[in-house]
Amino acid sequence: MAKTGFCDSKPLLDLHKKADERRAPLRTWSNACGPIERWQPVEVDESRMAPVKMEPEHRWERRLSAQTSEGILMGFHEDSFTHSAADGCVEEEEEPVLLYPHGLQGLPSLQALVPSLLRHEVETALEKLDLIWDRAYAWDMFLDMARTQTRNSFPTADLPRHFTDLTRSVLVDWLIQVHELMHFQEETLYLAIHLVNRSLRAIKITTVNLQLLGMVCLFLAAKMEECLLPEVSGLCFLMDHTYTKHQLLRMERKVLLGLKFDLSYCPPLHFLLLLASVARCSAKAVWMARYLLELSLLEGQCVLFLPVQLAGAALCVSRQVLQEPSTPGGEAAWCLASSVHVGSETALLRIMHILANAAAKAHTRETCASFIKFSSPETMQVSRHAGLKNAPGLLGVCT
Amino acid sequence: MEDWYRWVREAGWWVRRCCCGEEEDDDEEEEGRREEEEEEEEVKMEELSLRKSRSSTSLPPAELDPDRSGSPPSGFQPHWFHTLQARRFKVQRGRSNSDPLGGKSCQDQFTWKPGLEFGAAHSYVSLEKLGEGAYASVYKGVSRINGQLVALKEIRMKTEEGVPFTAIREASLLKGLKHANIVVLHDIIHTRESLTLVFEYVQTDLAQYLSQHPGGLHSHNVRLFMFQLLRALCFIHSRRILHRDLKPHNLLISYLGELKMADFGLARSKSVPCQTFSSDVVTLWYRPPDVLLGSTDYSTALDIWGAGCIFVEMLQGFPAFPGMKDEFEQLQKIWTVLGVPSEDIWPGVSQLPNYQPDRFLFSEPKSLRNVWKRLNQLPYKTEDLVQRMLKVLPMVRISAQDSLQHPYFSTLPPPIMHLRDTVSIFKVPGVQLETEVRDVFNSGRKIKPSLLLSAKFW
Numbered sequence: 001m002a003k004t005g006f007c008d009s010k011p012l013l014d015l016h017k018k019a020d021e022r023r024a025p026l027r028t029w030s031n032a033c034g035p036i037e038r039w040q041p042v043e044v045d046e047s048r049m050a051p052v053k054m055e056p057e058h059r060w061e062r063r064l065s066a067q068t069s070e071g072i073l074m075g076f077h078e079d080s081f082t083h084s085a086a087d088g089c090v091e092e093e094e095e096p097v098l099l100y101p102h103g104l105q106g107l108p109s110l111q112a113l114v115p116s117l118l119r120h121e122v123e124t125a126l127e128k129l130d131l132i133w134d135r136a137y138a139w140d141m142f143l144d145m146a147r148t149q150t151r152n153s154f155p156t157a158d159l160p161r162h163f164t165d166l167t168r169s170v171l172v173d174w175l176i177q178v179h180e181l182m183h184f185q186e187e188t189l190y191l192a193i194h195l196v197n198r199s200l201r202a203i204k205i206t207t208v209n210l211q212l213l214g215m216v217c218l219f220l221a222a223k224m225e226e227c228l229l230p231e232v233s234g235l236c237f238l239m240d241h242t243y244t245k246h247q248l249l250r251m252e253r254k255v256l257l258g259l260k261f262d263l264s265y266c267p268p269l270h271f272l273l274l275l276a277s278v279a280r281c282s283a284k285a286v287w288m289a290r291y292l293l294e295l296s297l298l299e300g301q302c303v304l305f306l307p308v309q310l311a312g313a314a315l316c317v318s319r320q321v322l323q324e325p326s327t328p329g330g331e332a333a334w335c336l337a338s339s340v341h342v343g344s345e346t347a348l349l350r351i352m353h354i355l356a357n358a359a360a361k362a363h364t365r366e367t368c369a370s371f372i373k374f375s376s377p378e379t380m381q382v383s384r385h386a387g388l389k390n391a392p393g394l395l396g397v398c399t
Numbered sequence: 400m401e402d403w404y405r406w407v408r409e410a411g412w413w414v415r416r417c418c419c420g421e422e423e424d425d426d427e428e429e430e431g432r433r434e435e436e437e438e439e440e441e442v443k444m445e446e447l448s449l450r451k452s453r454s455s456t457s458l459p460p461a462e463l464d465p466d467r468s469g470s471p472p473s474g475f476q477p478h479w480f481h482t483l484q485a486r487r488f489k490v491q492r493g494r495s496n497s498d499p500l501g502g503k504s505c506q507d508q509f510t511w512k513p514g515l516e517f518g519a520a521h522s523y524v525s526l527e528k529l530g531e532g533a534y535a536s537v538y539k540g541v542s543r544i545n546g547q548l549v550a551l552k553e554i555r556m557k558t559e560e561g562v563p564f565t566a567i568r569e570a571s572l573l574k575g576l577k578h579a580n581i582v583v584l585h586d587i588i589h590t591r592e593s594l595t596l597v598f599e600y601v602q603t604d605l606a607q608y609l610s611q612h613p614g615g616l617h618s619h620n621v622r623l624f625m626f627q628l629l630r631a632l633c634f635i636h637s638r639r640i641l642h643r644d645l646k647p648h649n650l651l652i653s654y655l656g657e658l659k660m661a662d663f664g665l666a667r668s669k670s671v672p673c674q675t676f677s678s679d680v681v682t683l684w685y686r687p688p689d690v691l692l693g694s695t696d697y698s699t700a701l702d703i704w705g706a707g708c709i710f711v712e713m714l715q716g717f718p719a720f721p722g723m724k725d726e727f728e729q730l731q732k733i734w735t736v737l738g739v740p741s742e743d744i745w746p747g748v749s750q751l752p753n754y755q756p757d758r759f760l761f762s763e764p765k766s767l768r769n770v771w772k773r774l775n776q777l778p779y780k781t782e783d784l785v786q787r788m789l790k791v792l793p794m795v796r797i798s799a800q801d802s803l804q805h806p807y808f809s810t811l812p813p814p815i816m817h818l819r820d821t822v823s824i825f826k827v828p829g830v831q832l833e834t835e836v837r838d839v840f841n842s843g844r845k846i847k848p849s850l851l852l853s854a855k856f857w
Contacts (some may be wrong), residue, residue: 140637
């Protein structure tokens with residue numbers, strides 16, 4: 001696959017460049033892409049988008065349908081997506097298609113090349129990010145990520161009635177601080193918050209025990225991800241000994257039982273790094289996207305979306321805020337990256353709005369741990385970027 | 400740093416104030432705790448519906464024990480559980496199923512009660528100890544829900560750290576791994592003092608099978624076992640999981656010949672990029688040279704080496720590289736067969752922590768068929784596959800995916816290549832185990848069965 005030369009990104013990117021009158025090639029792609037039955041018109045009202053100056057995201061839906069009609073990317077279609085998210089099972093049909101990637105025999109047409117180019121890019125990115133061991137499995141792993149993430153979103157954003165989004169965000173904000181203090185991996189934080197979200201829905205938690213629950217989820221996440229574990233007594237100390245060790249361990253048991261010992265999660269961070277790598281984003285854009293992604297943890301509404309959607313939206317906002325000079329090559333890479341994205345444009349825009357609003361208000365809120373964390377020089381001070389203050393305006397809609 | 404701690408703790412206080420309303424409702428707090436205590440008692444988990452449906456058909460509870468059914472009140476159960484715990488350790492090894500608890504006093508424990516649930520300790524009765532692992536003991540048991548045999552892996556709880564992370568990872572990984580060649584996790588019982596993973600019971604394991612059929616296995620059976628092993632590896636590798644502790648003990652063999660990979664206590668999924676595992680992950684004999692040399696850059700090649708060693712062991716009847724003492728002796732065993740690697744063959748080898756050429760006796764790579772005589776009697780493709788799996792350099796070791804396509808497996812019926820993950824290869828017509836030529840139970844030379852039993856290790 002990697003040696004055919006057809007998959008080499010360079011010639012193809014040049015190909016895009018030739019036709020590239022900003023977004024022109026996209027149209028040709030989607031038109032060229034075979035059966036049109038599954039092509040769906042973009043549901044978003046065009047007039048709402050007028051101020052946005054036709055950014056690449058507009059094409060996502062079209063690109064997506066193009067992909068689905070190809071049948072190369074597994075259930076990357078909205079319907080099958082909600083379906084698999086609902087029952088958590090995996091469609092079997094995709095397997096044979098993936099065993100025999102097509103498009104490499106005979107004269108390759110452009111439409112056949114897109115999926116293989118994407119595949120090549122994704123494999124390279126995974127390898128570069130050291131998320132895999134063996135290139136031979138890269139694509140399988142990517143598909144597995146895409147598949148498992150469908151179990152990671154929630155049908156509703158409703159919390160049990162005695163909790164509000166505000167209490168939850170206060171808890172998450174505190175966990176972000178504890179997480180930073182412990183020098184844990186980023187993945188641990190995302191897993192911990194995911195466990196909090198699930199536990200709040202799966203088990204009965206009294207308001208007094210909310211903090212304990214948060215700490216236990218972080219502890220469990222560390223047990224899954226970290227090499228060095230914190231001591232239970234240390235955790236109790238961080239909670240000012242409000243709860244005893246015994247209570248903490250009992251809560252651990254309760255959470256494990258409530259979640260049925262299933263702690264698997266595909267963090268949006270991995271998708272973010274993957275997309276950024278495919279899209280050749282600058283370091284600053286990636287840091288800003290990471291900041292936005294972390295802000296998404298505080299937003300109760302964000303549990304509705306898939307990790308890949310959150311990652312895609314964070315990257316979109318970050319690109320729009322930074323407004324880095326675009327090169328044709330960069331544009332083409334971005335188009336390719338956006339074809340990884342799953343879901344409708346409406347969902348994407350919704351997340352973008354949530355994130356932009358969160359970023360605009362971050363410094364004024366009481367829950368500002370992420371803002372402080374990302375204002376350090378190591379993170380390129382992305383949270384202090386002036387553009388973030390009017391990010392919602394950039395998106396063209398004020399909410 | 401001090402400040403940071405204080406700051407986080409203060410923030411924690413703030414969290415409590417904001418979300419918990421600490422000051423106002425002390426009463427509620429008390430109530431909350433009491434409530435929790437109560438919930439404690441009912442520890443339950445929900446289950447595999449398949450089994451549930453069977454429970455009513457296979458063993459109608461009322462018929463088995465009419466006078467006892469429904470009699471023990473639920474308040475009695477925790478106490479009952481304690482007695483079972485204590486008794487477990489009194490069970491003598493080797494006791495047969497017919498008298499598992501060694502006394503009529505505990506007969507009531509065999510009551511087939513209605514309303515037994517998955518996830519509850521009293522739904523299982525342990526019969527005999529099968530083995531002792533690094534962090535768990537394994538018992539053969541029977542489910543009181545449907546009468547099925549199960550393997551109960553009882554994990555020692557550390558009071559200081561709560562549930563051991565190995566157990567959490569194993570349970571969490573196995574929940575997501577549904578494959579015909581991976582052991583099935585039926586249920587998890589988690590109570591105040593213990594954590595028990597309930598697995599399907601599989602008759603034997605490869606180590607026991609090898610000792611029962613000394614001198615190498617039937618070449619057809621070796622092929623079937625290897626195919627299943629590689630199939631399981633291919634499955635977990637494509638899900639970003641390494642087993643990391645492959646050895647015959649961890650490969651369970653059913654009476655049909657189904658191979659099931661077990662013991663994922665050391666397995667982990669590759670979610671953390673910068674990850675260094677502790678160095679004693681794989682039992683020395685099955686540990687690849689790169690890890691022995693101190694490399695922490697683990698990859699799927701780690702499991703492939705282990706599989707290669709097991710391949711040779713199945714053919715030959717004895718371990719491929721049985722080092723006795725330490726890493727150096729283990730390495731020397733490998734070098735005598737495969738040759739000491741030089742910087743030309745393996746760029747960067749001299750940078751590895753344990754690379755000390757002066758301690759290695761020089762040796763040339765040998766032809767494998769001269770080292771392991773059984774390869775001489777078999778077609779060339781067998782040796783070829785062994786060779787590809789036992790490459791010193793991890794980067795060039797064959798992947799599980801590619802090895803399944805190797806000509807070595809071409810004599811198997813073609814449909815075997817296209818099975819769904821959860822379908823056993825024995826569902827394919829014409830696939831079955833051959834009778835082993837040598838069997839210690841059926842031949843003139845008898846080995847004491849007690850010796851064999853002691854080899855059982857789960």
